[in-house]
Amino acid sequence: MTTKAQTEINNTAIEGITIDCVIFSFNKESLEVLLVQHAEGESVGKWGLLGGWMKTEESADDAAQRILHELTSMDNIYLEQLKAFTNPKRVIERRVVTIGYYTLINREDYNITASLTVREAKWHKIKDIPDLIFDHNEILDFSLMHLQNRVRQAPIGFNLLPEKFTLLQLMHLYEEILGIELDKSNFRRKILHMKLLVALDEKQKDVSHRAAKLYKFDSEIYEKLTQKGFNFEF
Structure with missing residues (x-):
């Protein structure tokens, strides 16, 4: 007691x-x-x-x-x-x-x-x-x-982004964390090749520039790929 x-x-x-x-x-x-x-x-x-x-x-x-x-x-x-x-x-x-x-x-x-x-x-x-x-x-x-x-x-950086984001926002995030400048074309090709992002049928709203396509990170796909031996390496 x-x-x-x-x-x-x-x-x-x-x-x-x-x-x-x-x-x-x-x-x-x-x-x-x-x-x-x-x-x-x-x-x-x-x-x-x-x-x-x-x-x-x-x-x-x-x-x-x-x-x-x-x-x-x-x-x-x-x-x-x-x-x-x-x-x-x-x-x-x-x-x-x-x-x-x-x-x-x-x-x-x-x-x-x-x-x-x-x-x-x-x-x-x-x-x-x-x-x-x-x-x-x-x-x-x-x-x-x-x-x-x-x-x-590991794709932990997605915790810092809203649920829906552009590839440019994602690239700026990595540039800020790593303190380096990334090539836009190479970054886009590499991140999409991982097949961890879901392309949405939506674009940015209320922006002064040309609205960019929105994406979201699919954690379920990441878990399935990891179980098959996928290694996230940026």
């Missing part, structure tokens, strides 16, 4: 272990990351990644999902664990180990709001990141490097 004292202990944070989440999004032609301005503690008023303490009854994955939900109301979001950041000097005057995670979202699907521990939440272009608290710039750089490797091996 659980006592009141045990319950109180189970609801407390684990001293010295935190979770930090890198939340990527794509706005038109810019890769962005969500930063928060802290409302309390030693980092009050400063910008950093979304994070918090892990509770005694939580796994690292559960803690990451909870922290993300508290700010964004997102449930069961794809989160990938990066690694533990263990530099003993990462936080002054005490030892704090943090476990980094990252996720990719379409920002139009969620309403990001401040919480009790966050004064402001704001999207920043990946090319215009300010100096962040602790080692959060290092965590962000590591996350971006990991993302660049992952998008070459």
